[in-house]
Amino acid sequence: MPELPEVETVSRDLSGTLLGLTIKKVEIIDARVVRDILPAKFCAVLKAKIIKRISRRGKAIIFGFDSGPFFIVQLMMTGQLVHAAALPVPVLKETKVIFTLSDGSHLLYNDQRLFGRLTLIENLNDFRHFQLLGPEPFETDFNPDYMQGVLKNKTVAIKKVLLDHGFVAGIGNIYASEILFRCRIDPRRNAKSLDVKEITSLHYQIIEVLQEAIEYRGSSMRNYRDGQGKKGRFNERIRVYARENESCPNCSHKVLRITQGGRSTFFCKKCQR
DNA sequence: ATTCTGTCCTGTAGGC
DNA sequence: TGCCTACAGGACAGAA
Numbered sequence: 001m002p003e004l005p006e007v008e009t010v011s012r013d014l015s016g017t018l019l020g021l022t023i024k025k026v027e028i029i030d031a032r033v034v035r036d037i038l039p040a041k042f043c044a045v046l047k048a049k050i051i052k053r054i055s056r057r058g059k060a061i062i063f064g065f066d067s068g069p070f071f072i073v074q075l076m077m078t079g080q081l082v083h084a085a086a087l088p089v090p091v092l093k094e095t096k097v098i099f100t101l102s103d104g105s106h107l108l109y110n111d112q113r114l115f116g117r118l119t120l121i122e123n124l125n126d127f128r129h130f131q132l133l134g135p136e137p138f139e140t141d142f143n144p145d146y147m148q149g150v151l152k153n154k155t156v157a158i159k160k161v162l163l164d165h166g167f168v169a170g171i172g173n174i175y176a177s178e179i180l181f182r183c184r185i186d187p188r189r190n191a192k193s194l195d196v197k198e199i200t201s202l203h204y205q206i207i208e209v210l211q212e213a214i215e216y217r218g219s220s221m222r223n224y225r226d227g228q229g230k231k232g233r234f235n236e237r238i239r240v241y242a243r244e245n246e247s248c249p250n251c252s253h254k255v256l257r258i259t260q261g262g263r264s265t266f267f268c269k270k271c272q273r
Numbered sequence: 274a275t276t277c278t279g280t281c282c283t284g285t286a287g288g289c
Numbered sequence: 290t291g292c293c294t295a296c297a298g299g300a301c302a303g304a305a
Contacts, residue, residue: 117300
């Protein structure tokens with residue numbers, strides 16, 4: 001499901017409702033989502049922990065407690081972290097883990113496809129995924145100079161580079177297509193063929209599109225829900241993603257769908273060069 | 274050293 | 290109605 005804007009939305013939502021609460025009970029319904037730790041230990045370690053901080057790095061949500069390890073959640077394609085304040089607890093077929101909190105509310109981890117990963121780690125620097133992650137798009141180390149330095153050696157399509165989380169963290173399949181559409185850059189272009197002007201535009205639109213998507217609380221294609229279980233509103237701003245054969249908002253040419261690296265890309269052949 | 278391919282899963286939509 | 294195929298917000302191991 002979620003890319004940076006969706007994960008940021010969930011992280012902010014949960015920061016607003018969970019800080020200061022204690023985890024009273026952890027029920028694992030499907031242990032396949034718990035990684036690199038025995039399920040029984042996972043429950044035991046989290047029990048009685050006070051939630052002190054909730055943050056995001058790339059597409060991962062990080063819970064910090066009064067003591068002990070960090071709890072990391074990667075929602076992957078269909079994961080959801082939903083805080084249910086009222087009873088009855090809205091348990092679904094997709095609910096895989098239930099956290100009971102000290103105020104009687106519940107945090108549900110839902111995941112249709114079970115690709116999501118819940119893990120505990122003592123030191124964030126030891127988390128392999130974080131070691132492979134590139135700069136955050138909103139940080140100053142992600143800038144046109146950095147981009148130029150990387151792109152000049154890249155022989156793959158620019159769309160695939162945007163999806164490479166070692167290049168920049170947090171962009172996924174929806175926003176890669178949307179960003180390139182707004183830059184009017186053809187997703188099939190060899191990354192090293194971009195000139196300085198195009199790289200500057202790409203840098204600007206990466207930030208612009210992601211920030212706008214955060215303002216709209218993310219995109220809900222299918223499964224995505226925010227921290228309260230509600231859909232995002234960025235779908236109304238999406239110009240090309242999942243709009244094959246619809247007309248381009250700029251030129252009315254048909255939006256095309258192609259496959260790159262086994263994943264769909266949507267673009268306008270006339271507007272994007 | 275990069276880049277590509279297959280895989281982990283469940284569910285839904287569309288064609289016939 | 291059912292059966293079949295294609296596809297779905299991600300990430301990574303292992304192969305090329």
